[in-house]
Amino acid sequence: MENLFSDRINDVPKSFIREILKVTIDSSIISFAGGLPNRHFFPVKALQQAAHDVFEEAGNEILQYANSEGYLGLRQFISHRYKQRDGLDIPVEDILITTGSQQGLDLLGKTFLNEGDDLIIEEPGYLGAIQAFAMYRPRFHPVPVTEGGMNIDKLAQIQDERQPKLLYTVTNFQNPSGISYNNANRRAVAELIRTSSCLIIQDDPYGDLRFSGERKISFKRLLPEKTVLLGSFSKIVAPALRLGWLAAPAPIMNKLVIAKQAADLHSDYLAQRILHRFLCDNDIDAHIATIIAQYGKQKEAMIGAIRDFFPADVRFTNPEGGMFLWITLPEGMSSMALFEAAIKQKVAFVPGTPFYVDRKDSNTLRLNFSCVDEQTIVEGIKRLGQSIKELV
Amino acid sequence: MENLFSDRINDVPKSFIREILKVTIDSSIISFAGGLPNRHFFPVKALQQAAHDVFEEAGNEILQYANSEGYLGLRQFISHRYKQRDGLDIPVEDILITTGSQQGLDLLGKTFLNEGDDLIIEEPGYLGAIQAFAMYRPRFHPVPVTEGGMNIDKLAQIQDERQPKLLYTVTNFQNPSGISYNNANRRAVAELIRTSSCLIIQDDPYGDLRFSGERKISFKRLLPEKTVLLGSFSKIVAPALRLGWLAAPAPIMNKLVIAKQAADLHSDYLAQRILHRFLCDNDIDAHIATIIAQYGKQKEAMIGAIRDFFPADVRFTNPEGGMFLWITLPEGMSSMALFEAAIKQKVAFVPGTPFYVDRKDSNTLRLNFSCVDEQTIVEGIKRLGQSIKELV
Numbered sequence: 123m124e125n126l127f128s129d130r131i132n133d134v135p136k137s138f139i140r141e142i143l144k145v146t147i148d149s150s151i152i153s154f155a156g157g158l159p160n161r162h163f164f165p166v167k168a169l170q171q172a173a174h175d176v177f178e179e180a181g182n183e184i185l186q187y188a189n190s191e192g193y194l195g196l197r198q199f200i201s202h203r204y205k206q207r208d209g210l211d212i213p214v215e216d217i218l219i220t221t222g223s224q225q226g227l228d229l230l231g232k233t234f235l236n237e238g239d240d241l242i243i244e245e246p247g248y249l250g251a252i253q254a255f256a257m258y259r260p261r262f263h264p265v266p267v268t269e270g271g272m273n274i275d276k277l278a279q280i281q282d283e284r285q286p287k288l289l290y291t292v293t294n295f296q297n298p299s300g301i302s303y304n305n306a307n308r309r310a311v312a313e314l315i316r317t318s319s320c321l322i323i324q325d326d327p328y329g330d331l332r333f334s335g336e337r338k339i340s341f342k343r344l345l346p347e348k349t350v351l352l353g354s355f356s357k358i359v360a361p362a363l364r365l366g367w368l369a370a371p372a373p374i375m376n377k378l379v380i381a382k383q384a385a386d387l388h389s390d391y392l393a394q395r396i397l398h399r400f401l402c403d404n405d406i407d408a409h410i411a412t413i414i415a416q417y418g419k420q421k422e423a424m425i426g427a428i429r430d431f432f433p434a435d436v437r438f439t440n441p442e443g444g445m446f447l448w449i450t451l452p453e454g455m456s457s458m459a460l461f462e463a464a465i466k467q468k469v470a471f472v473p474g475t476p477f478y479v480d481r482k483d484s485n486t487l488r489l490n491f492s493c494v495d496e497q498t499i500v501e502g503i504k505r506l507g508q509s510i511k512e513l514v
Numbered sequence: 515m516e517n518l519f520s521d522r523i524n525d526v527p528k529s530f531i532r533e534i535l536k537v538t539i540d541s542s543i544i545s546f547a548g549g550l551p552n553r554h555f556f557p558v559k560a561l562q563q564a565a566h567d568v569f570e571e572a573g574n575e576i577l578q579y580a581n582s583e584g585y586l587g588l589r590q591f592i593s594h595r596y597k598q599r600d601g602l603d604i605p606v607e608d609i610l611i612t613t614g615s616q617q618g619l620d621l622l623g624k625t626f627l628n629e630g631d632d633l634i635i636e637e638p639g640y641l642g643a644i645q646a647f648a649m650y651r652p653r654f655h656p657v658p659v660t661e662g663g664m665n666i667d668k669l670a671q672i673q674d675e676r677q678p679k680l681l682y683t684v685t686n687f688q689n690p691s692g693i694s695y696n697n698a699n700r701r702a703v704a705e706l707i708r709t710s711s712c713l714i715i716q717d718d719p720y721g722d723l724r725f726s727g728e729r730k731i732s733f734k735r736l737l738p739e740k741t742v743l744l745g746s747f748s749k750i751v752a753p754a755l756r757l758g759w760l761a762a763p764a765p766i767m768n769k770l771v772i773a774k775q776a777a778d779l780h781s782d783y784l785a786q787r788i789l790h791r792f793l794c795d796n797d798i799d800a801h802i803a804t805i806i807a808q809y810g811k812q813k814e815a816m817i818g819a820i821r822d823f824f825p826a827d828v829r830f831t832n833p834e835g836g837m838f839l840w841i842t843l844p845e846g847m848s849s850m851a852l853f854e855a856a857i858k859q860k861v862a863f864v865p866g867t868p869f870y871v872d873r874k875d876s877n878t879l880r881l882n883f884s885c886v887d888e889q890t891i892v893e894g895i896k897r898l899g900q901s902i903k904e905l906v
Contacts, residue, residue, distance in 0.1 A: 123765050123766070124765075125711075126626060126679055126711060126713065127625060127626060127769055128624065128625060128626055128627055128628050128631075128650070129628055130624065130628075131624060131625045131626075131769045131772060131773060134772050134776075158578060158579055159578075161574040161575070161577065161578050162574070164574040164577040164578070166569060166573050166574050166577065167569075169569070169577070170565070170566065170569035170570075173562075173565040173566070173569070174562065174565070174566060177558060177559075177561070177562035177565070178562075181558050182553040182554070182556040182558050183553070184754055185553065185556040185558065185561070185752035185753070185754045185755075186550060186551075186553050186556070186752070186753060186754055187550055187748075187753045187754070188754060221613050221756075221777075221778040221781075221782075222778050222779055224776075224777070224778050224779045225777060225778040228776060228777050228778070232520065232522065232523060232649060233519060233520060233523045234518060234519060234520055234523075235520055236520050236521055236522075237629075239520075250776075250779070253775065253776045254776045254777075256776070257624060257773070257776050258520070287518055319517070319518060321518065356579075360577035360578070360784075361577070361578060361579045362576055362577045362578055362579070362580060362782065362783035362784045363577075363782055363784055364613075364778060364779070364780070364781065364782045364783075373515050373516075374515070377519055377523045380523060380526050381523060381649070383645065384526075384616075384620060384642075384645045384646045384648070384649050385613075385616070385617060385620050385646075385777070386613040386614050386616050386617040386620070386756060386778075387614055387616045387642070387756070388756070389613075389756065389782075390613075390754065390755055390756045390781075390782040390785050391754035391756075392752075392754045392755055392785060392788075393782050393784060393785060396784075
């Protein structure tokens, strides 16, 4: 059997995070390991009503096969929102509805990557993107991100030495680090990319979850012809529906639609219609405001507790939005060893290791603050601080 | 821009069927071109009720991220149905919920196919499978299918000359031909595959839509360790939900789950829960019986009209189920030319050409009988017969 499998699938290791999440099913464990939006904010009643209404209105039409690009009304909503929020003109024809933004990553891999092609990713980087792109066997070139954005010297060096096809970036409240690129860094990245043949993939699942600071400029404004945007309804409405989107210029969109047809014909059309009805009948910005008010409080609780309970030489990011922050332990400490110790104290997190393409251990870790209430956050960070001190 | 695209996506031609379906949007055209189930039979009210009920019962749980394998209850339903209907023991652990069975094809391509690998397909073959597998750039080896099944000599020859990894087959009421493999043919295929390293992919979207004759033996019974099953709820409930499944032995399932995670994390979980509730609260076999009673009548109407209005030297399949039948025009006639002529008579079909991997024209065509009422079928076939006679 083994020799029947493709090289690409044999190269993928067993998911590390899946194994960790299995450990944290134990309900006595305080888990900062997950990456889930807080289910408390899912608009259950409003979606139930929207489901009822679309069945009433559209009967059997919403149950038939639909076009691969996605429901026009939903694409119009997305186009309108880009205009209203960012002043971006993105025509409906440039928007493709995807089965979660995870599928967007897979379709981009299919559309662009030959084996051995050069691809720039962030370090640390989003694991789901690494997994999706890895299926197409590119050469990954990690560029470090720290508070403020991407390391420009390293980016310039790779641009010099290679002809990368794609640069993948989560510019707002990145998963795993919570880091955002400031405007100066975005402009510097754009200047380097402008004269190259590289495209920027700007993945923005968390952009709406800003609880402080100001919205930053989109690469789509800086490099309109060279930017592909990825978006998601998972963090602002509900992930179960698996609805996200891609926005790309027409020549790319034509190819993406071919890849989409081969992948699943189209995304769940009933879900698209329910979501669209929900968005029409409810104030999504008011809904988002409710979510971020709470996430902001939880982040503050976590930062406060870190200051209170962690050793002074532990560094941490202080994100203005999103769901994660990033811890850097003193040089030489192992976050894998800390994980083992912390589980005994009934607290869990994700060690930084899987967010690098080439490491077996690291002194970094990801903490999620969206799913745990403030009191529990303080208790969990206290225990984690104790584990760190014991390990030093 | 062009030189940024991957080789795989540059090799895919613009979808021929999409272009044809655009022509048939004109409501004055009688279309036998589609491949849709009849929307008249979608269980609108029952699904509306199921949606209402799962929101009531499971609140925000049904809106959260879920596991990649799919909802356990739905997988149990599928496992139970294999047992009850075919006497097959397929454990729940061997079942993966997919975003339509189209995604199953993509995941199989990802999991098995390196560029240049040998793959056996039917000729004519299912276009969606050709498109999905083509993304992984295998070498296609078409084996003719005619009434009764696959050409065994040709299959033996390919097995001899090559080491094909996969054999892809739609054994019941195939799309596009309506052909089913008889039991003797299935056994002969299985004997050839048994001692090879090849796996059989048995895609069965239409198996439940049998309006006459007896259910045939599954490859899963003949070659349990070497068969992967694909199934779909699109034809028996509703396609919009994009829910299908793969059933495969554990070593394959482990790899498929990795591919699934990279592709879209999981299929729409709300849709899975709605579908499961619908299946629990309604008699699916009674529902299917209603569909096939009508499809059977429509097929009879089409066969009758063909006998009445087509020249005697036009051959046609007479399927015992499904949604399609297959026409073979006299040698040398062009189904592309017939298409042009027929459109002028306001009747449409799909020329056979796209169902072969290597032809520019053919004397074959596909007719769909699921979406047109009996009276309109007779009128459409009459017009088509006229077009054929004019072209001879």
